[in-house]
Structure formats: C-alpha cells, structure tokens
Amino acid sequence: MGPVTGSLAARRRSLFWRIHFWAALIASPFVLLATLTGIVYIFTPQIEACLYAGLERVAPAGQRLPLDAAVAAAQRAAPAGFAVLAVTPPAAATDAVRVSMGPPAPGADAHAHAGHGQPPAAAAAPRPGPAAARLTLFIDPYRATLLGSQREQDRFSEWARRLHSRLLQGEALRWMIELAASWMLVMLLTGVYLWWTRPGLSGMPRGSARGRSAWRQWHAFLGVLLAALSLAMVLTGITWSRYAGQQVRAVRDWAGQASPQAPAHLHSMPRGRPPLGWQQAWERVQALRPGAAPQLVPPRGPHGVWRASSAERRHPTVRFDLVLNAYDGGVLYAAGWERQTAFGKATAVGIPFHRGELGPWNQALLFLFAAGVLFSLVSGWAMFFRRRRGGGPGLPKLLPGAWRSAPPATVVLGIGLCLLMPLLALSVAVLAALELGLAQRARNPGRSA
Numbered sequence: 001m002g003p004v005t006g007s008l009a010a011r012r013r014s015l016f017w018r019i020h021f022w023a024a025l026i027a028s029p030f031v032l033l034a035t036l037t038g039i040v041y042i043f044t045p046q047i048e049a050c051l052y053a054g055l056e057r058v059a060p061a062g063q064r065l066p067l068d069a070a071v072a073a074a075q076r077a078a079p080a081g082f083a084v085l086a087v088t089p090p091a092a093a094t095d096a097v098r099v100s101m102g103p104p105a106p107g108a109d110a111h112a113h114a115g116h117g118q119p120p121a122a123a124a125a126p127r128p129g130p131a132a133a134r135l136t137l138f139i140d141p142y143r144a145t146l147l148g149s150q151r152e153q154d155r156f157s158e159w160a161r162r163l164h165s166r167l168l169q170g171e172a173l174r175w176m177i178e179l180a181a182s183w184m185l186v187m188l189l190t191g192v193y194l195w196w197t198r199p200g201l202s203g204m205p206r207g208s209a210r211g212r213s214a215w216r217q218w219h220a221f222l223g224v225l226l227a228a229l230s231l232a233m234v235l236t237g238i239t240w241s242r243y244a245g246q247q248v249r250a251v252r253d254w255a256g257q258a259s260p261q262a263p264a265h266l267h268s269m270p271r272g273r274p275p276l277g278w279q280q281a282w283e284r285v286q287a288l289r290p291g292a293a294p295q296l297v298p299p300r301g302p303h304g305v306w307r308a309s310s311a312e313r314r315h316p317t318v319r320f321d322l323v324l325n326a327y328d329g330g331v332l333y334a335a336g337w338e339r340q341t342a343f344g345k346a347t348a349v350g351i352p353f354h355r356g357e358l359g360p361w362n363q364a365l366l367f368l369f370a371a372g373v374l375f376s377l378v379s380g381w382a383m384f385f386r387r388r389r390g391g392g393p394g395l396p397k398l399l400p401g402a403w404r405s406a407p408p409a410t411v412v413l414g415i416g417l418c419l420l421m422p423l424l425a426l427s428v429a430v431l432a433a434l435e436l437g438l439a440q441r442a443r444n445p446g447r448s449a
Contacts, residue, residue, distance in 0.1 A: 011405035013197060016190045017396040021384075022431055023187035028377055030180030035373045037164040042356030042366045044157045051156055054147065060093045061142040066279040067097065070139040074099035077137055077146045084298055085134065088311050089282050090141050091293035097141050100152070102134040175423060178241040182424035185234045185417070192227055195220045219379040226372045233369070236350040244421040251420070257343035260321075262333040267303040268326035275299065275326045281306045284329035289320055299326040313357040316348040395438075 049056075067089055075084065078101045088098040138147040152158065166174040198220075223230075238244045252258055268275075276284065278296065285294045285308045297307040306326055310319035316337070323333035340348060356363045418425035 008405055009197065011399045011402045012407065013194065014397060014399040015402040015406060016193050018398050018402070020187060020190040020194060021396050023183045023190060024380055026427065027180045027183035027187055028381070030176055031184055031373065032377055033167065034164065034177060034180065035370045035377075037160070037167075039367065039370050041160040041164045042363050044160050044356075048156050052150075055138040055150065056096050056098075057094050058096050058140045058142065058147070064090070064141040065144050066277070067141075067282050068278045069144040070097040070141055071099055071278050073139050073144045073146060074101060074137040077149070078135065082135065086295050086297045087278060088293075088295045091311070095141075096147055097139040099137045099139060100134060101137060174242055178238070178244055178421075179423045179427060181234055181237050181241065182244065182417075182421045183427070184230075185238075186424070188223075188227060188230050188234065189413075191220070191223045195224050216379075216383055219376055219383065222372050222379075223376050226369060226376075229365075229369050230373070232350060233354055236347070236354040238421070239347060239351070243423055247420050247422070252343050255343070257341040259341060259344035260335045260339050262307075262321060262323045262335070266305055266323050266332045268299065268305050268332075270302055270327060273327050275302075276306065276324075276329055281308070281324065281329070284324060285322060288322060288331065288334070289318075292318065292320065294322075305332060313352050313355075314359050316345075316352055316358075319348065 067087070071084060071087060074097075081103055082101040083104065084099060085102050086100045088100075090097055134152045135149055136152055137149045139145070140147055165177060167177075239248050278298075281296055282294070284306075285292065285296070289308075289310075292310060293312045294308040295311040297309075299305055304326055306322075306324040306329075308320075308322040308324070310321075312318060318337070320334070320336040322331065324330065325332055337345070337348075352358055353362060356366050414428075418428055
C-alpha cells in the first residue's frame with residue numbers, strides 16, 4: 001500500500017491525526033514514567049552485582065561441600081518455623097547457594113509427615129506463605145557458612161519492578177500503566193498510518209528542515225524506525241497486565257496455546273528406599289540437563305516429588321521443567337523448548353527481552369529504544385506548543401465526514417482492540433462522549449456560549 005490522495009484521504013488523515021493526538025495526550029505522561037523507570041529496571045543485573053557482591057559471590061576454596069550441607073546451614077540460621085521452599089545451586093565457582101525459605105501458608109502443616117521417618121533432605125516442605133515473609137539465605141558452598149540473608153521483597157530488582165509496573169503503589173496504579181500501554185499501541189498504529197500516507201513520502205528527514213518541520217520529520221522517522229520494537233514492548237507488557245492480560249490468557253487458552261504444565265497427580269512411591277538428598281537431586285538434574293542452572297523445589301511429604309526448573313533467563317531455548325521421583329530420580333514429567341507452544345515460545349523470548357534479561361546487547365538496545373521514545377514524546381509536545389504559539393488550534397482539526405471515512409479494516413481492528421483491552425474500551429467510550437459534546441458545541445456556538 002502506498003500514499004493515497006483525494007478528499008477521502010484528507011478526511012482519513014484528519015481522523016487519524018485526531019486519534020493520534022488523543023492517544024498521545026492520554027499515554028504520554030505514563031509512557032514517560034514507564035520509560036524512565038524502565039531504564040533503571042533494565043540495568044538491574046549490574047546494579048545488583050554491585051549491591052550484593054558480598055552475598056552472592058564467594059572465593060573458591062577447594063571442593064564444594066555437598067549441597068545438603070549448605071541447606072542444613074540455612075535451616076539452622078532461618079527463623080523458627082521457616083522451611084525450605086526452593087534452592088538455587090551455584091552455577092559458577094564463585095556463586096553462593098541461594099536458599100529460599102518462608103513460613104507455611106495458613107493451615108499448612110510443616111510436620112504433617114514427620115512420623116514417616118524422612119531425613120531432613122526430603123522432609124515435607126510447606127506451601128509458601130505470603131511473599132512478603134519469604135527470606136533468601138546466601139550460603140558459602142565451600143564452607144557451609146551463612147553469608148547473609150535478605151527478604152525477597154527488599155531486593156533492588158523487586159523494587160525496580162514495582163516502580164516500573166505500578167509506581168510502588170501496589171495494585172492502586174497498575175490500571176494506569178495498563179491504560180497507557182493500550183493507548184501507546186493506538187498511538188503507534190495511527191502514527192505509522194500518518195507517516196505511510198503523508199504526501200511526499202521519503203526516508204531520512206531533510207537536513208534543510210528547520211523549526212516545526214524538522215521536529216515533525218524526526219518525530220515521524222524515529223517513530224517508524226522504532227515501530228517494530230515499540231510493538232514488541234507494548235504487546236509483551238500487555239500480556240502480564242491485569243485486565244488485558246486476563247483477556248490475552250483467555251484467548252491463549254481458547255486457542256490451545258497455553259504452555260505445557262506438569263499433571264497435578266504426580267507422586268512418588270517409597271518402595272523401601274531412602275529419598276534423594278539435595279546433592280543427589282542436583283546431580284540427577286545435571287545428568288538430564290547438562291550445563292543447566294536449575295532451581296530445585298523439594299518434595300512435600302513421603303509421596304512428594306522433586307521439581308526442577310531453569311534459573312537461567314539469558315537463554316530461553318534451554319529453559320525446562322522437570323518432575324522427578326523423590327526416591328530413584330525417575331523422570332515423571334519433562335518439558336523443554338521443544339514442547340512449548342508458539343505462544344509460549346513467543347512469550348518465553350519476548351518477556352525476558354522486555355526486561356533486558358537476554359544479555360548486554362539486549363540492555364543496550366533497550367536503552368537506545370528508551371532514548372528514542374523520550375525524543376518522540378518531547379518532539380510531539382514541542383510540535384503541539386509551536387502550533388499553539390502560531391495561533392493553531394489545540395486539537396487537530398477534523399474535516400467534515402472524518403468519522404464516517406474510517407476504513408472498515410480500521411473499525412474492525414479498533415473493535416478487536418477494545419474487546420481485548422477493557423480499559424481501552426472504557427476510555428474510548430469517555431472520549432466518544434467528549435467528541436459528541438465538542439461536535440454539538442461546534443454546531444451550536446451561540447447556545448454553548
């Protein structure tokens with residue numbers, strides 16, 4: 001499709017300009033906040049490496065002790081009543097062992113199976129209690145000594161995540177970020193349309209352009225240049241939003257694209273043999289997934305199972321889930337990249353990419369993206385205020401018949417987006433009422449005065 005001409009094209013451009021302006025007006029403040037907080041978030045690995053070097057890094061000293069020794073050290077140091085929820089063994093020689101511990105959930109009995117003669121390594125692990133109470137203990141794997149402890153909610157990464165997704169306000173402001181993401185998608189789509197259909201379509205901005213013309217050319221050029229990346233960031237953000245995310249997950253499940261899950265009924269049979277210890281379970285996972293960096297979750301009770309999943313985020317294609325018999329390490333369930341659905345693969349790559357977890361190249365690309373977004377926001381508002389100083393209207397002018405000129409495909413797409421994103425639908429209804437009021441006022445200027 002190329003540029004179109006004629007009065008129909010003019011009416012459509014005036015319509016898309018109007019929608020683009022409303023989208024920018026709604027989304028800009030929140031996109032600005034999300035971009036600035038996102039820059040902080042993507043550099044979390046480097047920040048945490050400086051903040052927590054004393055907890056997460058150790059000096060190698062001969063052979064590592066069995067993982068059971070590190071878990072036992074964490075159990076001795078944990079508050080009374082806490083039990084092991086998960087353990088992340090060291091992936092490198094300088095890594096500490098991370099032991100996640102917490103109180104049982106209300107009604108859970110951490111000693112429900114104490115009479116079955118289980119050793120500590122396979123003792124019944126309670127269901128996790130509130131996330132705010134969970135504690136990570138860092139253990140030196142060579143000396144089985146405590147390096148320190150930290151509440152999971154106190155980590156910088158958790159603070160940065162809450163700042164980026166909800167401005168540190170719990171659920172109270174989460175809807176605002178979702179609303180901004182919805183309108184940012186509209187802003188992106190209408191911006192691409194306006195660039196594609198503008199007269200004299202060309203590539204790079206002209207160096208001779210000055211003033212508002214230069215702002216407009218660079219605004220359009222960078223917006224389109226970053227369009228694919230912007231679309232990826234918005235869509236991946238929407239997948240874990242509150243309301244639109246529910247809709248996305250419903251469509252995913254309806255289409256049979258949910259990620260494979262281990263059956264709930266899997267269990268182990270004792271059969272007269274002792275359960276695997278932490279070291280044995282780790283070695284079993286290493287044999288099944290060589291080179292993997294797993295997180296281990298212990299069995300609950302004598303018929304519980306070992307669960308292992310990938311703790312590595314930089315390489316989505318090597319992520320896995322394993323369920324093992326607690327006594328002989330037999331594989332009860334295994335799923336890796338090859339069993340993922342198309343939607344599962346897209347999110348397994350897209351979400352870590354959104355978070356900058358795929359490595360330094362990912363962080364650098366997102367930083368450049370953030371800079372481009374900031375320029376687009378600044379240039380857009382610069383054009384608006386220049387137009388106002390020049391005596392131009394605050395709202396882009398609508399040509400007669402503009403709303404009726406909307407392409408059918410655009411109408412269908414708009415309805416689909418509103419069905420998928422409830423907050424977008426609600427705000428569209430408010431804007432529609434506002435537009436009707438403005439139209440009525442324009443038709444009866446004397447009466448409105």
